Amino acid sequence: MDELIIILVRGIGLGAVYSLVAMSFNVVHNSSGILNFAQGNMLILGGLFGFFTLPQDPELVRWLLLVPAAALFYAAVLALQGYVTLLPLRSSVEQHSWLITTLAVSVIIGAVILIAQGPFALSVKSPFANFALIGTRTPTTYALAVILAALWYAGLHWFHTRTLTGLAISAIAQDLEAAQAAGIRVRRLQVLAFAISGAIVGSAGFVAAPVMSISADSGIIYVLNGFIAAVIGGLGSNTGAMIGGPLVGVASMYAAYEYGGQFQNVVSLALLIGVLMLRPQGLFGRTTARRV
DSSP: OHHHHHHHHHHHHHHHHHHHHHHHHHHHHHHHSOOOTTHHHHHHHHHHHHHHHSOSSOOHHHHHHHHHHHHHHHHHHHHHHHHHHHTTOSSTTTOOHHHHHHHHHHHHHHHHHHHHHOSSOBOOOOSSOOEEETTEEEOTHHHHHHHHHHHHHHHHHHHHHHSHHHHHHHHHHHOHHHHHHTTOOHHHHHHHHHHHHHHHHHHHHHHHGGGSOBSTTSHHHHHHHHHHHHHHHOTTOHHHHHHHHHHHHHHHHHHHHHTOGGGHHHHHHHHHHHHHHHOTTOSSOOOOOOOO
């Protein structure tokens, strides 16, 4: 029973990281129809930001100041990537060059990390002490990841419902051609959506760095599970991302405890298949009519 509680707590914390990656997927997908498969390695870069900027014994004030700094820095990086990705596209549905572009960015980031840091995982210390849970020391970072996911969820909801820019991006998600006809600057808003997704994964990578595997080949794990969380919850739904992330996190944590770490992705994929067989549009996704 004690082990199950620990699995649940840590799984929800890990799932919050997957929820953040899923929300970053949703922001870009809703505005352009693009799935940015570089998000996993961008998350790792957020962890590297913490590795290079935090000392061995980080102070709380410095950590708090660096969280928005990481978000802003990777917002700029993702805005640049978004501009390059969108450059050859006349609209979001005519071409699929974004598949090559986003995968290429992911491969390039992984290669640069491998050349610069080698194949070994890096570690980042947290300024927060661990807390006791049933006699076991549990990293506070898991709780911080949950808090950060809730803040981003609330912030995105406010942005999309209370601001003109957010409403314009929502209009793009509903009907791109109509938004263009209404004079909305679609390309500029799509680049902004990439920037917002960069702020999400940048801050997520920095906050979750102490419990993440920061290495050249670990980005695939986070992008895969983040994508699974997004699809399970319903691609485009941030509410679904908040539910899908913990589901994937708890399932993968239980698989690691019961069967070994090599079965984590197998269980995540099995969960994805099971949900899609029962509800193809995801838990919070909506069916859409298509003219044929």
